[in-house]
Amino acid sequence: MKFKLHLTLLFFFLSFYSAQAQYGYGYGNGWWCYACDFGIEVGGIASNINGMDASEKAGLYIGLYNSYEFNDHWGIRYGMGYANVGAKIKEYDTNVVLHTMLIEPISVHYTFRDKFKTFLGTTIGSTMVGKNPYNEVETGMTLFPKGIKHFDFSVFAGGGYKLTDNLDLNLRYNLGLTNINDMENATDKWKSNWLLLSLAYTFR
Template identity: 30%
Template sequence: MKKIFLSLTLIAGTFAFAQSTSTSTDASTPLTSSSKIKFGLKAGLNVSNLSNMDMNSKAGFYGGAFVNIPVSKDFSVQPEVLYSAAGAKEKGGSNAKLNLEYLSVPVMFQYKAIPNLYVEAGPQFNFLIDARLKKSASTGALKNATQSFDFGIGLGAGYYFTKNIGINLRYNAGLSDIVKTKYQYGYDREGSVKNGVFQVGVNYKF
């Protein structure tokens, strides 16, 4: 919980600094709309899976806020705060699902390849909110068996159809073993269990 509050404090500080910088810059130097700091919202679909687990991918939701901070004509930094639903589901027609919920904090470094198209990469810090195994009508808590922090790398691209509305594709590759050593999630496995999440969604800049 302390890590989550610390993360939120850091991002809130970034937002405040960005707003302050934007305000002071607007007062002193005329900028084009493409070079101003922009705040926005984003949401979309997660398709997630877990490595070294004999399970299928499952669909989930992500959504949250971001601030885009230009550092040069073609480069910008984009910190985000997102709710992200990950996990996987059992094979063979079973409706059992391993549901993982995270507060995710990506910090993406974006390069504008052409005026409306960008590519991006950067670290992602995931803080566990909840972990549950859902089977039929029953649900079992797995939070004690799951690491509270997961570190990953995001790679993606996006395209803005207008100055405000765009789409984003991203793959988040987890680098941490999310299962605590003394737990196995009730499944046979060899090696580390890591998150892998493909995202597709919509961005809106204010």
């Protein structure tokens, strides 16, 4: 029930963001940015948590963003999204699952040879629903899982290829900088990292 509620609230917020970004305030296409373009990004994730005896876990990413191009080379993006990240715990043969809402404050993009691009940015994550097998009291999916910090900060870098003027293929790596281990008397540092392969479509 809590999981369904979380997804309902998430998609409501994404729908609100989409509406504001698409119609904007004033004459532009962006949300608080009259000259920005609105876009959607969907992809697959391979994630892990450093500090755990774990292997990679597959997940899903969906994001909405605004973008602004200063010229043929430089541009910025900002937006928000959802990521299903975590790790597969070898000891328990189960997963740490973190359903996380992401806020991407800003990323800088550089395009060269008209088709190729690189980018660098930062992300703030908020884990609202998850499963922490190390918590013996609540081992299933719970709202704000105990033993996991609710906020995470990461940096990311990647590259992409423009398939068309509107569609691009991207590969990026998120490096977690926050120790998300909030277990009692914990000494191990858990840092969530993930690799994303995605398709992004920009409405121009």
